[in-house]
Amino acid sequence: MKIFKSIGWRLQIWYGLILVVVLAGFGFTAYQLERGRLLGRIDDELHRRVEVLASALRRPPPRGPEGNGQPFDRPPPGQFPDDRPPEENLHPPREYHLPARDAHFFDASDPNGFYFSILSRDGKEITGSTNQPVRTSVTSTYTGGDVNWIQKLPGNTPPPPKVNFFEHYRETFEPLPSGEKILVGCSVLPELKELHRTALNLTAVGGLILFVGLAGGWWFVSRSLRPIQNISAAAVKISAGDLSQRINVGGTESELGQLAAVLNSTFARLETAFAQQKQFAADAAHELRTPVSVILTQTQTALNRERTAEDYKQTVEACQRAAQRMRKLIESLLALARFDAGQEVLNRLRFDFSKTVSDSVELVQPLAAERSVKVIAELSALQVTGDTERLAQVVTNLLTNAIQYNKSGGVVRVNLASQTGLAVLTVADNGYGITAEDLPRVFGRFFRSDKSRAGASNAGLGLAICKAIVEAHGGTIEAASELGTGTTFTVRLPIDV
Amino acid sequence: MRILIVEDEPDLLASLAQALREEGYAVDTAANGDDGLFNAEGTDYDAIVLDVMLPRLDGWEILKRLRQTKKTPVLMLTARDQTRDRVKGLDTGADDYVVKPFDLEELFARLRAIIRRSANQTTNLIEIGEVKVDTAARNVSLKDKLVELTAREYSLVEFMALHRGEVVTRTQLYEHLFDENESSLSNLLDVHVSNVRKKLGAEFIVTRRGHGYCIA
Numbered sequence: 001m002k003i004f005k006s007i008g009w010r011l012q013i014w015y016g017l018i019l020v021v022v023l024a025g026f027g028f029t030a031y032q033l034e035r036g037r038l039l040g041r042i043d044d045e046l047h048r049r050v051e052v053l054a055s056a057l058r059r060p061p062p063r064g065p066e067g068n069g070q071p072f073d074r075p076p077p078g079q080f081p082d083d084r085p086p087e088e089n090l091h092p093p094r095e096y097h098l099p100a101r102d103a104h105f106f107d108a109s110d111p112n113g114f115y116f117s118i119l120s121r122d123g124k125e126i127t128g129s130t131n132q133p134v135r136t137s138v139t140s141t142y143t144g145g146d147v148n149w150i151q152k153l154p155g156n157t158p159p160p161p162k163v164n165f166f167e168h169y170r171e172t173f174e175p176l177p178s179g180e181k182i183l184v185g186c187s188v189l190p191e192l193k194e195l196h197r198t199a200l201n202l203t204a205v206g207g208l209i210l211f212v213g214l215a216g217g218w219w220f221v222s223r224s225l226r227p228i229q230n231i232s233a234a235a236v237k238i239s240a241g242d243l244s245q246r247i248n249v250g251g252t253e254s255e256l257g258q259l260a261a262v263l264n265s266t267f268a269r270l271e272t273a274f275a276q277q278k279q280f281a282a283d284a285a286h287e288l289r290t291p292v293s294v295i296l297t298q299t300q301t302a303l304n305r306e307r308t309a310e311d312y313k314q315t316v317e318a319c320q321r322a323a324q325r326m327r328k329l330i331e332s333l334l335a336l337a338r339f340d341a342g343q344e345v346l347n348r349l350r351f352d353f354s355k356t357v358s359d360s361v362e363l364v365q366p367l368a369a370e371r372s373v374k375v376i377a378e379l380s381a382l383q384v385t386g387d388t389e390r391l392a393q394v395v396t397n398l399l400t401n402a403i404q405y406n407k408s409g410g411v412v413r414v415n416l417a418s419q420t421g422l423a424v425l426t427v428a429d430n431g432y433g434i435t436a437e438d439l440p441r442v443f444g445r446f447f448r449s450d451k452s453r454a455g456a457s458n459a460g461l462g463l464a465i466c467k468a469i470v471e472a473h474g475g476t477i478e479a480a481s482e483l484g485t486g487t488t489f490t491v492r493l494p495i496d497v
Numbered sequence: 498m499r500i501l502i503v504e505d506e507p508d509l510l511a512s513l514a515q516a517l518r519e520e521g522y523a524v525d526t527a528a529n530g531d532d533g534l535f536n537a538e539g540t541d542y543d544a545i546v547l548d549v550m551l552p553r554l555d556g557w558e559i560l561k562r563l564r565q566t567k568k569t570p571v572l573m574l575t576a577r578d579q580t581r582d583r584v585k586g587l588d589t590g591a592d593d594y595v596v597k598p599f600d601l602e603e604l605f606a607r608l609r610a611i612i613r614r615s616a617n618q619t620t621n622l623i624e625i626g627e628v629k630v631d632t633a634a635r636n637v638s639l640k641d642k643l644v645e646l647t648a649r650e651y652s653l654v655e656f657m658a659l660h661r662g663e664v665v666t667r668t669q670l671y672e673h674l675f676d677e678n679e680s681s682l683s684n685l686l687d688v689h690v691s692n693v694r695k696k697l698g699a700e701f702i703v704t705r706r707g708h709g710y711c712i713a
Contacts, residue, residue: 301516
């Protein structure tokens with residue numbers, strides 16, 4: 001079910017249950033305490049009255065003038081039930097009367113007051129209050145168990161006689177050694193009513209607390225979980241492609257707020273990465289457009305009418321040049337993609353870097369001669385570990401750039417020396433230089449200072465690839481330039497990789 | 498019709514120029530921004546095909562500077578196809594915009610359209626009396642019969658038709674029918690005019706002595 005999958009609902013149900021259990025336990029205990037307190041008071045009273053009655057029964061009949069008026073007719077002295085074992089048949093039921101001084105204990109006019117009943121051995125009532133409840137038979141209604149159990153535990157301090165309920169009356173039943181039994185009781189209707197009220201109060205208070213607890217809990221849970229809803233709403237939009245979405249952190253400083261902040265920075269990085277990727281793809285497509293236009297225009301023109309073999313040859317050559325250019329571009333793109341993905345495998349060897357540099361200088365001599373640029377190399381032998389071909393590519397690229405962006409009659413100085421554990425290669429030209437605005441972007445992809453594709457189908461990826469290669473070797477490459485004075489590229493490679 | 502192409506990719510420039518010449522246009526070319534602007538400002542072209550990415554001076558700059566002096570229709574040619582590039586091009590004063598790679602057919606059609614619009618024509622069909630000039634099919638018919646014209650003769654008719662009612666000077670005709678490489682032998686124009694008159698009727702082109710020619 002959906003409800004049981006929601007954290008909010010599960011929390012709610014969980015502490016709802018705990019609250020119910022705690023409240024029920026607390027309420028039940030409070031109710032029992034109150035009940036014990038109320039009934040205990042009654043029971044104490046009952047016991048007191050039983051004692052009074054019992055001692056009155058045991059007392060010898062008072063003598064003297066005031067004694068005549070005493071209601072208890074006692075058997076002659078020496079015939080007390082206490083003194084000798086009772087013989088039921090010999091002793092017909094006797095009459096008992098409540099002594100006047102004890103009468104205030106049993107107010108017969110109060111229907112809820114205390115009452116007493118004295119029963120003969122065979123369970124017949126000898127005497128009793130007028131306000132006692134009507135019952136068919138005391139013994140049959142009195143189900144308090146074995147009333148003689150106290151006697152069966154000799155040596156024990158007899159606990160107070162048991163108190164039981166008869167309907168809404170609280171009664172205690174005390175057997176006398178003479179065989180008569182004293183029953184004292186009273187109506188506990190007011191106490192029961194009070195208990196009922198207490199129970200209702202407890203239930204009401206408990207319900208209120210439960211309601212407040214659940215409502216407050218719900219408020220708190222939804223408040224705490226709201227950031228999660230924000231997060232998931234933002235994540236949904238982002239997964240739908242809207243990378244500009246951010247989670248509204250809005251002053252949440254809880255763990256969720258921190259999570260949202262972390263996610264936001266992740267989203268920002270994702271957006272930047274996607275934007276770069278998009279720009280890269282757009283630039284790559286843009287670079288492919290021109291050679292494709294060449295092929296399309298060349299072929300469509302050629303096919304417009306019959307041509308001479310020479311014309312066709314020219315068309316095919318133009319198409320070939322365009323295709324070569326595309327191949328070069330694709331190779332560069334692939335190289336960059338592999339470096340980006342860390343998939344480019346460098347064939348690491350220990351070799352003399354100065355040899356590689358001088359080979360590259362040789363390689364660019366024809367271009368230098370064409371542009372009337374002089375290349376001056378000052379190289380000291382240096383062993384480095386790395387991919388010879390890739391590093392040669394870097395050197396050739398830097399040299400080609402230095403020649404191409406130089407003035408006619410310019411000079412390119414190549415210097416290789418070791419410096420504190422680094423092989424430092426500098427390629428300096430005295431050409432036009434790069435503006436301060438462009439300088440930070442020269443290693444960017446598809447960067448071209450003159451914003452055209454002039455310069456022998458250079459797509460603007462050369463320096464980006466150089467940077468990728470050097471960094472894959474654990475080195476650095478940087479450019480310094482002054483407009484009109486020239487540009488210096490510095491490559492630093494660790495000698496011991 | 499005389500057209501200037503400014504494009505720095507030599508293979509593209511060469512084939513475009515060839516294709517347009519074969520379409521009957523007089524074509525001048527420029528391989529960089531400086532030359533392009535110089536040509537565009539110095540000559541009344543019927544249209545300019547202008548690449549955006551150019552060495553030295555880019556297409557936007559050429560367009561901006563050219564618009565200060567001339568209203569020549571300009572068709573921008575670019576590899577950038579994002580909306581903001583198109584908007585920028587059109588707002589800077591370009592008349593149309595073609596994204597590389599393109600089909601020659603489309604380029605031709607767009608060129609014809611901007612030339613037509615600059616002459617305040619809305620359709621490809623211009624009717625002058627019994628003569629109909631179809632600038633899309635590049636043919637001319639007299640009384641609903643196609644008339645065989647050479648490319649140069651057609652260009653003459655088309656140019657005159659687009660400037661119907663105006664007196665067109667000989668210099669104008671030379672500028673628009675011949676490119677910079679052709680020697681402007683003054684009687685070459687007279688030969689074309691006389692040939693057109695033979696084919697479309699002597700009254701089709703009226704000579705305004707001392708001024709030039711006119712189509713009524």
